[in-house]
Amino acid sequence: MGKTKRCLLDLLLAALCVGLGLLLPGAFRWVENGEQVLLLLQLPVLLCGLLCGPAYGLSCGLLIPVLPQLFSGAPEGLLSISLLWELAIYGFLAGLLTALLAAAPPVLNVSVSLLGTMLLGRVFCGLLDAFAFVPGYTWSLWVQESFVHCLPGIVLQAASLPLITLALRRCGAASRP
Numbered sequence: 001m002g003k004t005k006r007c008l009l010d011l012l013l014a015a016l017c018v019g020l021g022l023l024l025p026g027a028f029r030w031v032e033n034g035e036q037v038l039l040l041l042q043l044p045v046l047l048c049g050l051l052c053g054p055a056y057g058l059s060c061g062l063l064i065p066v067l068p069q070l071f072s073g074a075p076e077g078l079l080s081i082s083l084l085w086e087l088a089i090y091g092f093l094a095g096l097l098t099a100l101l102a103a104a105p106p107v108l109n110v111s112v113s114l115l116g117t118m119l120l121g122r123v124f125c126g127l128l129d130a131f132a133f134v135p136g137y138t139w140s141l142w143v144q145e146s147f148v149h150c151l152p153g154i155v156l157q158a159a160s161l162p163l164i165t166l167a168l169r170r171c172g173a174a175s176r177p
Contacts, residue, residue, distance in 0.1 A: 006175045013174060014056040017048035021064035039153030041065070045087045046117060046157060049094025050110060050165045051174040057091025082133040086125045093117040093124075106169065110162045118157065122146040 021044040028034040035041060041064055049057025065084050097113035104112065126142040134141075147154070168174040 009173070009175055010052040010056055013168075014048050014052050014060055017044040017051075017060050018063050018067070020044040020047075021060065022067060033149075037150060037152055038156060039150050041083070041087060042090055042153070043157060043161070045091040046094045046114065046161055047164060049091040049096075049117070050098050050113060050161065051168060052095065053099060054092045054095030057093075057095035058088050059091070061087035061089070061091035082125075082129060085128055086121070089124050090117060090121045093120055106166055107162070110165045114158065114161055118154065 021041055024040040024043065025035050028038060028040055031038060045057060045061045045064060048060040052060075062084060064087055065080060094113060094117040097116045098109060101109045101113055122142075126137075126146060129142070130137040165174070
């Protein structure tokens with residue numbers, strides 16, 4: 001696959017992931033605290049990182065929380081800097097780990113990259129919350145927010161993202177690793 005074609009394909013997939021990140025929360029408004037429980041914003045960001053690499057994953061993670069602010073004309077103060085960092089970290093780590101494990105068999109590449117991203121992302125975000133964003137942040141609060149409350153989302157990510165990623169790679173719609 002030519003470099004230009006690969007870049008265009010990655011750009012298209014990243015744009016689709018950003019679009020998904022903008023639409024998913026609205027589609028699941030009927031689920032109480034759906035964004036936090038199902039991790040609806042993390043899904044497309046992780047997918048983008050796994051499919052397109054660290055730069056696109058990072059960009060997707062930055063655009064998903066910023067674009068609604070730009071389109072709605074909401075005051076700047078409503079943008080969650082913590083969420084911005086969280087999504088950017090997840091997108092970047094997913095792409096980075098996928099690239100670092102490029103020599104591994106596809107199933108191992110995707111599974112280890114995803115699980116590593118999910119764990120490392122939670123650690124980084126917990127540290128950011130503890131030291132920068134949330135006064136009085138505790139170990140028990142981190143465990144609850146990172147693993148207990150969002151367990152359905154963790155299961156959803158672990159079950160769906162490897163299947164989607166491997167299927168898109170197999171049919172040629174995604175070109176990485």
